[in-house]
Amino acid sequence: MTAAASARQILTRLHEVMASRLHAQAKLDQVVEIVGESLTSEVCSIYLLREGMLELYATRGLNKSAVHVTRMAIGEGLTGTIADNVATLNLAEAKAHPDFQYRPETGEDKFHSFAGVPIVYRERAVGVLCVQHVDPRRYEEVEIEALQTTAMVLSELITNAELVDEEEALGLASAQSGPQTLSGLTLVKGLGVGIAAYHQPRVQITQVVADDIEAERQRVYRAFDKMREQIDGLTNQAEFGAGGEHEEVLETYKMFAYDEGWSRRINEAIDSGLTAEAAIERVQQHTRMRMREIDDPLLADRMHDLEDLANRLVRIVSGQLGTAAQQGLRQDTILIARNLGPAELLEYDRRRLKGVILEEGSLTAHVVIVARAMGVPVLGRANHGKGGLRPVIREGDEILLDAGAASATVRPSPQMADAFAQRFAKSREKRAAYAELRDVEPFTRCGTRIQVMMNAGLRDDVSMLAMTGADGIGLFRTEFQFLVSATLPQRERQLRLYRDVLDAAGDKPVIFRTVDIGGDKSVPYLASGIAEHDENPAMGWRALRLALTREGLMKAQARALLEAAAGRALYVMFPMVSEVWEFDEAKAVFEEQHAYLRSKKKMVPEHIRYGAMLEVPALAEMLDLLIPRLSFLSVGTNDLTQFLYAADRGNPALAERYDWLSSPILRFLRRVVQSTIGSNIDLAVCGEMGGRRLEALALLGIGFRRLSITPAAVGPIKELVRKVDLAELSAAMNTWLAEPQVDLRKEITQWAAERDIEAD
Ligand code: PEP
Numbered sequence: 001m002t003a004a005a006s007a008r009q010i011l012t013r014l015h016e017v018m019a020s021r022l023h024a025q026a027k028l029d030q031v032v033e034i035v036g037e038s039l040t041s042e043v044c045s046i047y048l049l050r051e052g053m054l055e056l057y058a059t060r061g062l063n064k065s066a067v068h069v070t071r072m073a074i075g076e077g078l079t080g081t082i083a084d085n086v087a088t089l090n091l092a093e094a095k096a097h098p099d100f101q102y103r104p105e106t107g108e109d110k111f112h113s114f115a116g117v118p119i120v121y122r123e124r125a126v127g128v129l130c131v132q133h134v135d136p137r138r139y140e141e142v143e144i145e146a147l148q149t150t151a152m153v154l155s156e157l158i159t160n161a162e163l164v165d166e167e168e169a170l171g172l173a174s175a176q177s178g179p180q181t182l183s184g185l186t187l188v189k190g191l192g193v194g195i196a197a198y199h200q201p202r203v204q205i206t207q208v209v210a211d212d213i214e215a216e217r218q219r220v221y222r223a224f225d226k227m228r229e230q231i232d233g234l235t236n237q238a239e240f241g242a243g244g245e246h247e248e249v250l251e252t253y254k255m256f257a258y259d260e261g262w263s264r265r266i267n268e269a270i271d272s273g274l275t276a277e278a279a280i281e282r283v284q285q286h287t288r289m290r291m292r293e294i295d296d297p298l299l300a301d302r303m304h305d306l307e308d309l310a311n312r313l314v315r316i317v318s319g320q321l322g323t324a325a326q327q328g329l330r331q332d333t334i335l336i337a338r339n340l341g342p343a344e345l346l347e348y349d350r351r352r353l354k355g356v357i358l359e360e361g362s363l364t365a366h367v368v369i370v371a372r373a374m375g376v377p378v379l380g381r382a383n384h385g386k387g388g389l390r391p392v393i394r395e396g397d398e399i400l401l402d403a404g405a406a407s408a409t410v411r412p413s414p415q416m417a418d419a420f421a422q423r424f425a426k427s428r429e430k431r432a433a434y435a436e437l438r439d440v441e442p443f444t445r446c447g448t449r450i451q452v453m454m455n456a457g458l459r460d461d462v463s464m465l466a467m468t469g470a471d472g473i474g475l476f477r478t479e480f481q482f483l484v485s486a487t488l489p490q491r492e493r494q495l496r497l498y499r500d501v502l503d504a505a506g507d508k509p510v511i512f513r514t515v516d517i518g519g520d521k522s523v524p525y526l527a528s529g530i531a532e533h534d535e536n537p538a539m540g541w542r543a544l545r546l547a548l549t550r551e552g553l554m555k556a557q558a559r560a561l562l563e564a565a566a567g568r569a570l571y572v573m574f575p576m577v578s579e580v581w582e583f584d585e586a587k588a589v590f591e592e593q594h595a596y597l598r599s600k601k602k603m604v605p606e607h608i609r610y611g612a613m614l615e616v617p618a619l620a621e622m623l624d625l626l627i628p629r630l631s632f633l634s635v636g637t638n639d640l641t642q643f644l645y646a647a648d649r650g651n652p653a654l655a656e657r658y659d660w661l662s663s664p665i666l667r668f669l670r671r672v673v674q675s676t677i678g679s680n681i682d683l684a685v686c687g688e689m690g691g692r693r694l695e696a697l698a699l700l701g702i703g704f705r706r707l708s709i710t711p712a713a714v715g716p717i718k719e720l721v722r723k724v725d726l727a728e729l730s731a732a733m734n735t736w737l738a739e740p741q742v743d744l745r746k747e748i749t750q751w752a753a754e755r756d757i758e759a760d
């Protein structure tokens with residue numbers, strides 16, 4: 001018998017049981033018999049959630065006296081572990097698993113192998129279905145799939161027969177009704193107030209077993225067609241213009257939407273007797289299971305894109321098209337989702353969408369890139385324990401979102417709401433005032449022109465040049481294109497992006513930093529070659545180190561940049577330069593491509609300027625030898641400070657511990673400034689430090705005259721520059737830096753306050 005035929009046989013038998021007039025307990029008793037027989041398993045048991053515990057409801061093979069007696073807590077034993085993780089276990093030797101717990105009343109000591117799947121309702125485990133065997137053997141994939149299918153049928157039975165308390169299952173019983181503050185991870189900064197709306201609870205499947213397989217197949221075909229139409233429509237959406245990174249994101253969508261493997265797997269599941277909805281869900285469950293095994297965040301983001309599409313497909317097929325976007329937002333809304341695909345986010349009316357809270361999400365997720373371009377604040381990883389946000393946030397709750405502070409307040413008290421409204425009004429006022437500085441050149445009080453440039457990485461960011469009046473792009477992070485692409489961006493695609501960026505920037509300079517990938521910014525299509533899994537990615541095989549080994553990569557980028565800048569100025573900057581020869585080699589790659597283009601009589605840039613980033617402390621000792629080779633030097637304080645303090649920049653436990661306003665950092669930076677005196681190079685800071693007001697003040701005080709910062713900070717920094725007298729500031733800095741013990745933050749804050757300079 002084929003796998004599909006045997007699965008269909010189980011389903012037919014289950015279907016008969018479900019359609020019978022038996023009461024729920026009798027149905028469960030029959031289900032364990034059917035599954036046990038079909039998988040020739042000595043034991044088959046069903047545990048269901050009751051009063052917070054998993055209770056043995058039915059069994060074949062274990063002692064019947066244990067039914068309604070054996071109870072496991074969530075997280076306890078193998079059953080509890082399956083429910084806790086909402087994940088399948090398949091073990092040849094149950095006792096060998098660290099979570100195994102022996103329950104003598106069940107009489108299970110003679111069984112070795114064990115497999116169990118969660119019974120899922122609205123993404124939460126409400127029970128566990130498991131099988132056990134005397135022989136120590138792992139169950140086969142088809143057997144696990146049969147269990148998963150049965151678990152879906154059980155989920156239908158359980159909810160229809162109300163065997164599990166829905167409130168309890170969703171954790172609503174424990175929901176608190178007073179104000180509650182959630183913390184998370186800042187993904188896109190900003191403030192927002194609105195009413196909570198869940199993007200879309202997964203469609204509740206009401207029928208798992210198909211009556212007519214051919215009809216189900218047709219339904220799924222039609223749904224695929226409709227989904228593809230929708231995705232193609234989104235790709236053509238004008239909002240973000242053609243050719244942006246968003247297009248690449250949607251390209252990934254398109255790739256999945258047209259993926260033959262995916263539709264084939266769904267069709268196979270239909271062949272086994274499932275309805276279209278159940279088949280899509282089954283395949284999705286499988287995908288989720290695989291996702292858990294992958295700890296590559298970039299690949300996981302891609303898998304989320306697939307989830308996004310699977311949800312869309314289920315909604316289309318079931319006719320339950322009610323995402324919050326499709327129902328239309330009627331008021332200011334904070335959108336809540338476990339995760340969200342970029343296409344789904346794009347469907348929202350951005351006038352009403354005031355913020356997004358995700359249970360998952362990461363900085364490099366596609367949806368975050370899109371949200372940033374839409375100007376919607378996003379709080380990520382706002383995961384309230386294993387149960388997610390459902391127990392904490394109810395549909396319709398008021399939410400104050402402060403994504404910059406990585407927090408959100410649910411059901412605020414009137415005082416909290418007032419205080420927030422005041423902050424909000426103030427921040428709006430401030431933003432309006434900063435916007436007015438757009439065309440004002442940032443001169444200090446003493447008449448020194450400070451260069452305020454901005455950092456960018458996406459095509460859309462470039463529009464901020466005109467909006468902020470920044471002097472140029474001091475750091476264009478070219479790796480962003482690599483991070484949002486499903487495959488290595490070919491030279492043509494790179495060329496198009498660089499050319500568009502230069503066109504949009506007009507006369508203003510753009511400093512392109514060559515790719516800083518590898519380490520924590522690894523891309524799945526580019527194995528690092530030497531160290532597959534860097535233990536310390538920030539200090540690992542990344543940036544220039546990787547690019548110099550992967551010369552093809554660097555050559556392609558060099559050519560793309562040279563061609564894009566034909567007839568105009570090209571500024572190239574190399575990241576993570578640690579030794580002088582690395583700079584020389586990187587430059588040589590560009591020069592070689594330059595010579596090649598000239599030999600082919602191709603148009604080349606009017607001039608090329610090379611620069612380096614100072615991020616590795618060792619390079620500071622070599623500046624006298626490096627500087628004569630450079631046109632500009634930019635200090636990447638994000639990386640530099642983590643190396644100076646030996647403190648991982650991504651480690652939240654250390655985030656508050658080492659201050660940029662500390663003597664070691666500022667003395668180090670002052671020495672860098674001194675090393676450049678007498679040379680013609682442009683010296684800048686392009687790390688986050690320069691975009692913060694007090695830190696920017698300190699940098700001006702030790703001699704920096706150029707900052708490249710996040711676009712939102714351009715206005716605030718220009719405003720600050722205009723209030724500063726450099727001689728006075730640098731005298732104060734020199735005094736503080738000469739003291740052995742000084743609270744620099746306190747001193748600078750006070751100094752600023754005395755001069756009517758706000759700290760932020
Ligand atoms: C830095 O390290 O300061 C920097 C600007 O580069 P990135 O943040 O991209 O590593």
Ligand code: MG
Nearest residue numbers: 615636638639
């Ligand atoms: Mg860096």
